[in-house]
Amino acid sequence: MTPTEFMREYAAVGKNHDLEAILSFIAEDAVFLFSNRSSHFGKDAIRRAIQRNFDIIKNEEYRIEGLTWLASSDDVAACVYEFHWSGEIDGKPAEGHGRGTAVIERIDGEWRMVHEHLSAGDLWRE
Numbered sequence: 001m002t003p004t005e006f007m008r009e010y011a012a013v014g015k016n017h018d019l020e021a022i023l024s025f026i027a028e029d030a031v032f033l034f035s036n037r038s039s040h041f042g043k044d045a046i047r048r049a050i051q052r053n054f055d056i057i058k059n060e061e062y063r064i065e066g067l068t069w070l071a072s073s074d075d076v077a078a079c080v081y082e083f084h085w086s087g088e089i090d091g092k093p094a095e096g097h098g099r100g101t102a103v104i105e106r107i108d109g110e111w112r113m114v115h116e117h118l119s120a121g122d123l124w125r126e
Helices: 003-015 020-022 041-054
Strands: 026-033 039-041 056-072 078-090 092-107 108-117
Touching: 003 020, 003 026, 003 056, 003 078, 003 092, 003 108, 020 041, 026 041, 039 041
Parallel strands: 026 108
Antiparallel strands: 026 039, 056 078, 078 092, 092 108
16 A cells, blocks of 8 residues: 555545544544644554544535655655645534655554544645
């Protein structure tokens, strides 16, 4: 699997709200920084944060686009991208978008997310 294929599959399993499938893409000692300014260190903390999002956002659609690789080797890769989500919160339409940074590492022969940082704003390209 290439790093691009990994990122596409990672985003695809997120759409299904299948927590265990998402967690299978994440390293045990990963660090996630979310656009709400929360920080989550380790897979257990990340599990709780993702589950909380699933509990709050219903009928969610999520996509990433503009994937740009900053560095890539056989064992580690880093990219930036734009993310978009929409769904319902408390029965009302809600949506958001921002920019993301991901660092993935090959662990035991499989790519795993070791860091994801989501923030407000757009990726500006000149």
